[in-house]
Amino acid sequence: MRSVFFDPGQMTARLELEAPEATPDGQGGATVSFVAVASLWARIEPVSEIRQEQASADVFTLTHRIWLRFRSDITAGMRLRKGERVFVIGAWRDPDERGNYVVCLCEEESQ
Known part of the structure; x- marks a missing residue:
């Protein structure tokens, strides 16, 4: 497979990697919260914007491609957070199967 050229100097966004954690609610269900796993550098590339109408209101879905150094976990x-923004x-x-980088395909949550 061909090697992917990527300049790591383009990783200028500092993100928090968060993992879901379920806490029993005492009634047979669970409450899901997110716990920070790591702080890492990344490159965020906007990919698309999809506009949909729901209940007579416009709803936008933003998608992103986020490059990280390779992680096996x-x-x-899971989600990535940059301040108030959540992906x-x-x-x-793994774009070239060499274990150098991971490309995450993400949707940005609207707050």
Whole structure:
């Protein structure tokens, strides 16, 4: 497989990697909160903006491609945070299968 050229100097965003943690609510269910796992440098690339109408209001979904140094502990459902901005990881991949970088395909949550 061909090597992917990527300049690590483009990783200028400082993000917090967060993992979901379920806490029993005492009634058979659970409350999900997120716990910071690591602080890391990343490159955020906006990919698309999708506009939908729901209940006569416009709802926008923003998607991003976020490059990180390779980590083996990333899973779908984790999220990345930059201040108040939250990016939910839907999928991830190693672009050249060499274990150098991970590209996360994310949707930005609106607060």
